[in-house]
Amino acid sequence: MAASVYFPQRTNGLTQTNGNGLPVYSGSSAVHEKRARHKHSQSSWLLPITLPIPGVRTRRLRLMAPNPLRLLQASISRFGRTWGPIVLVFSLVATAYAVFALHNTFATEGKTWSTPFPLGEPPTLVFRREDLQRIWEWEVAAGHYPSSQKIPEQIGLTKQLVNPALPAHRINSLPSRFRTPTVIHTLGTGSSRVYLDIQSTxxxxxxxxxxxxxxxxxxxxxxxxxxxxxxxxxxxxxxxxxxxxxxxxxxxxxxxxxxxxxxxxxxxGEGENSTESGPFVVPAAALKTQSDTVDANNGLYKKHGVDWEASLRLPSPPPYISHIHLPTVCDDENPRVFHMFWTGPFTDKPYLALLSFLFTQNIGLHLERPDPNICRPQFWLWINPGPAAAVPNPSALSDMFDQLKNNPWASPFLHPRFKDVIQFKLWNTTDQLDNIDEIKDEWRSLGSLFNSGGWVENVPAPIESKADKNATKIATDAAEEATDGEEVAPTSTEDDKLNRVGSKSPSSYDRLSVILSDMARFILTHRYGGIYLDADTLFLRDWEEIWGWRGAFAYRWSRLERYNTAVLKLNKRSALGSFLFRTALKNGMDFHPMTVARYTKDAHLEGLLLRLPDALFDSAWLNTEQFQIDRPPQPFFTSFGDFFETPVLDSAAPQALGFDGFFKGAYSYHFHNFWWQPFDPSRNYPDLGQRFEQGDSPLRHNRAHPDLVSEDKRDLDWSTVLKRTFESYIRGERPNMYGEWLRW
Incomplete structure (x- = not known):
């Protein structure tokens, strides 16, 4: 027929047909036909199912579900017709039980794995929501949150916090039905702000x-x-x-x-203690968190296996007083103290940090007498006299000053001209921990204080005594003398990580001292207030406006949303500090910056420890990790080693631009370790002029012709240019960065 020529014969999807195109089966039963049509359904592990979509009548949601027939066939083929179904039923029951058990273990309040962090980072939280609310209330009332940023909703505040560090402003009160269940903004009642156009005149x-x-x-x-x-x-x-x-x-x-x-x-002007704002009415939804039938800590993820902390005991917050209303020039609640921690012999690293402090900060060295209207910042250099795990001997303090007097890198800073702004202090771990009220009665129960990111360094036995160390030193000195000053392989005692004092090379890194410094910075800033800086940091400008900002901060870990505490500011005896020490105690006294980021994130307190951009303190970091290389700052470092060994193609910049061309605008520069790399290899000694020649003469006289330009490196590196710039200020050959000449 004509139709068969122009139209294909329908086969119903089956390839086996008779002459007229109809399917052929071995039997006449319709069951066989149905099975043949759905053969793919029996062989597939998944079956498509469709569900209606609410509100959409013309379409359905298509999902894939496990195929029970395929599961049954697989179990029968493997275990037989008798045991196959039994094994299948048992497997389904076991799977359901496992899911239920995991839900009870991890999905209940206080036991859930913390979802904001990647797998492998369990929660660290030990405080209830009411304590987190009290911490926020305390910090805001003390003026430690001079920001308009939102308070996290997870804190669950139901009343607006009065913020004396924010300017007062009029608020248009919304009806309660339009408000969010929780309060996320503070109510400013402080003085108005006048933004400055700062220019030289x-x-x-x-x-x-x-x-x-x-x-x-x-x-x-x-x-x-x-x-x-x-x-x-x-x-x-x-x-x-x-x-x-x-x-x-x-x-x-x-x-x-x-x-x-x-x-x-x-x-x-004065702060406005009242604003035109209607009374805050707590919505009913927010009151549910206070009900007996709903867990008040719902949504918080507690550290597994640890009970909630007892209610946090906090003193009354200090009153916020603006600078113009301070009774004295310096604020006792906000002391201007820079802290730095050092272990081992004094070298050119803390030497240059101190010189950069003198070169940039407003300490009045250009005046005969300090200006009574200026609060002079101080620099406290904390020295750990021995290995990190050692206990200082009774004469440690006098021994420390004897070593400083005899060290050419340190002795210049003992000069009376610097005595009011630079202080050397002896570090004693036991004494410091005993003066932290939050942990003084419990820290000794810990197995080890050397915990870095969860990696615990155990100290199995007391390290060598002072007499043993002296004997080791004598033996080392004798070996160096016998080899005419050449480097010798370290003894087994020196190579022991427990007895290392300072990092002398990449292979002999003093890991314990680094871990100790992670903890020391929080102890010092919590106990005394002020700002901590790592010893591989150089000041690049005055920090006046940083001191004026009353909040706490660290800075960003390069591209990661974590902290780097190489610069850390905490307020003295603050609620945030109490939280950090109690949380660290329950997490093995781990103060690694990555772990501290977990503490604040788990507790929704990141806003109270602001993560400032690393551009302010560590401008080269992103470039060294191959970020922003299309528009780098000046200078352009592809590695931190470029600071000490500037590439030849860029080596004209340090001498041509000088200090003025080195990350101008940043507050400091962090060169990331390199303790063993000298700043100025051809003049590796203090060069501070005739006033200090006697102290630096041993190192200077080791050079055959130290003052001949022919013996100097032709292209000076950035580290060398900065060192010689700071030294020329002390020698009286140039003013500091603000045009002030040092007066002796």
């Missing part, structure tokens, strides 16, 4: 002006221009920092109106 235009006393950095604005999470470049951040800080003295290039780049302000 004629005729003093060659150097930038000192920051205004009592000025404050608005970290909300800094984050807006510098936050790596918002794709901000370090290069652009540094431009905002230097222009807004007035560091472009005499070199300003027209950029138009820069009001948005002003990030430094002063408080003006």
């Amino acid at each position: 004629p005729p003093d235009v060659a150097y930038p002006p000192r920051p205004v006393q009592g000025s404050i950095a608005d970290m909300d604005i800094v984050m807006r221009h510098c936050d790596f999470s918002d794709n901000k470049y370090v290069r652009d951040c540094l431009e905002v920092l230097r222009l807004g800080g007035g560091l472009d003295a005499g070199k300003r290039v027209r950029r138009g109106k820069m009001d948005n780049w002003k990030y430094i302000y002063v408080e003006n």
Whole structure:
């Protein structure tokens, strides 16, 4: 027929047909036909099922579900017709029981694995929600949250916190039915802010002006221009920092109106203790968390196997007093003390950190007498006299000062001119821990204090006595003398990690001292207040407006949303500090910065320990990890070693630009270890002039012709240029970065 020529014969999807195109079966039963049509359903492990979509009548949701027939066939083929179904039923029951058991173990309050972190990082939280609320209330009332950023909803605040560090402003009160269940904003009642246009004034235009006393950095604005999470470049951040800080003295290039780049302000006038805002009505939804039938800690993830901490005991928060209303020049609640921790012989590393402090900070060395209207910052260098696990002997303090006097790198800072601003202090781990109220009665019960990121370094036995150490030193000195000063292989005692004092090379890294310093920075800032800096840090500008900002901070770990505590600011005896020490105690006294980030994230307290962009303190870090290399800052380092050994193609920049061209705008530079690499290989000695020649003569006289330019390196590295710049200020050959000449 014609139809068969132009239209294909229908086969119903089956290949086996008779002459007229109909399927052929071995039997006449319709069951066989149905089985043949659904053969793919029996062989597939998954079956498609469709579900109706609410509100959409014309479409259905298609999902894949396990095929019970395929599971049954597999069990029968493996275990037989008798045992196959039994094994299948038993497996299904065991799977359901396992899911139920995991749910009871990890999905209940206080036992859930912390979802914000990757697998392998269990929760660290030990405080209830009511304690976290009290910490936020305490810190805000003390003026330690001068920010308009939101409080996390997980804290569950049901009343608005009065914030004396924020300017007062009018608030349009919303009806309660439109409000969120929790309060996420604070109520500012503080003084108004006046943002400064800082510029040098004629005729003093060659150097930038000192920051205004009592000025404050608005970290909300800094984050807006510098936050790596918002794709901000370090290069652009540094431009905002230097222009807004007035560091472009005499070199300003027209950029138009820069009001948005002003990030430094002063408080003006009295705070307004009242605002036009209606009474806050707590919505009914928020009250559910206070009900007896609902767990008040729902949504928090407690550390597994540890009970909730007892209610946190906090003193009354200190009253917030603006700078213009302080009874004295310096604020006792906000002491201006830089802390630094050092272990081992004094070298050029702390030497240069101290020189950079003298070169940049407002300590009045250009005046005969200190200005009574200026609060001078101090530098406290804490020295651990022996190995990290050792107990100082009774004469440790006098021994420390004897060593400092005889050390050419340290002795210049014992000069009376520096006595009020630089202080050397003896570190004693036992004494320091006993003066931290939160842990003084419990820290001895821990197996080890050397916990870094969960990796515990055990100290099995007391290390060698002082007499043994002296004997070792004598033997080492004799060996060096016998080899005419050549390096010798370390003895087994020296190579023991428990007896290392300082990092002398990459292969003999003093790991225990590094772990101890992770803990020491939190102890020092919590006990005394102030700012801690690692010893591989150099100051690059005045920190006045950093001191003015009353909050706590560390900075970002490069591209990661974690902390680097190489720079750390904590307020003295604060609620945040109490939280950190109690949490660390229940987590093995682990103060590694990565772990501290887990503490604050689990507790939703990250806003109270602000994670500042690393552009402020560590401008080269992103470039060294191959980020932002399309628009790098100046200088461009592809590794931290470039600071000490500047690549030849870039080696003209250090001498041509000098200190003024080194990450200008940043507050400090962190060169990340390199303890064994000298800053100035050809002049590896203190070069501070005739006043200190007697102290540095042993190192100087080791050079045949130390003052011949022909013996100097032709292209100076960045580390060398910075060292010689700071030294020339002490010698009286140039002023500091603000045009102030040192007066003796």
